[in-house]
Amino acid sequence: MSDAPRRELAEKIAGEVALSDDPGGTLRKWRTDFDVTQTELANELDVSSSVISDYESGRRESPGIALIRRVVFALLDIDQRRGGNRIRQYARVLSAGFESDVVRDLQEYSASIPIERVYDAIDAEELVSGDFDTVTGHTIINSIAAIRRLSSDDFFRLYGQSTSRALVFTNITRGESPLVALRVVNPTPNAVILHGLDREELWDHAPDLARVDGFSLALTNMDVDKLSDNLRSLCR
CATH class of the missing domain: 3.40.1390.20 (HprK N-terminal domain-like)
Incomplete structure (x- = not known):
């Protein structure tokens, strides 16, 4: 699989989250779109599930760029291990x-x-x-x-x-x-x-x-x- 669709999708997700009025809600939207549970994402990031829940619900301050980057890469890595269906879907739309x-x-x-x-x-x-x-x-x-x-x-x-x-x-x-x-x-x-x-x-x-x-x-x-x-x- 070419790296270009993954890179462009990463930029799209990060940009949406960073510019969103509700960054936690936007993170949740992308996580569920990738069919990744809070527990799976937390394990990938080596944090507790409550951390993910707190960010998505707005109980924690809006995530910074560094955390957004980690979350985006975690979602893409999980997708690639599963076969890359979401990344390929995005590539088809782009192509x-x-x-x-x-x-x-x-x-x-x-x-x-x-x-x-x-x-x-x-x-x-x-x-x-x-x-x-x-x-x-x-x-x-x-x-x-x-x-x-x-x-x-x-x-x-x-x-x-x-x-x-x-x-x-x-x-x-x-x-x-x-x-x-x-x-x-x-x-x-x-x-x-x-x-x-x-x-x-x-x-x-x-x-x-x-x-x-x-x-x-x-x-x-x-x-x-x-x-x-x-x-x-x-x-x-």
Whole structure:
């Protein structure tokens, strides 16, 4: 694995923590994103778990640069010993030309996976059945950031290596903006999953657009971190 993604990710995490109004909360966010317990991190740093808990809860003064650096390297070292999944995920997003606050994850599968299996993994409710019943990858996208910052060409790059994939949009209000944006991209994905919406909140015309363009449309309210982890598990 190249050192560049690890170095850039380290700089990103350290910068977010150092500039955060709630550095302890930001440390906690990154620790949980790496799926590292307070005990595991404490052992890596050779401190007690209560020290980590105190920093994350704000009971201790904000961590200085030296401690932030140690925590960041500890998280990355733990990830590398586990196989480097989080670092590789970040590298994939970078290589596709996206910022990680726009695209949370971009994965290719080693074989086609039934869409139904994807939906089962993330407790998704299918509203419209599409023309295809399998996918070969997924992309998790921050809808608001994507609409504000991506061109139509950028939207096409969300497909990664294949359009035979599921696009998962987070930060949704009604689902109108991403579905309209997809209309200018040809071809369309095999599945679109809108996160954080109930059926009654969905834009009225969303199912009609899905039927016209031939993609499966589904909704899920699973916690986005768990959703991301469950989708990654499909790659193993």
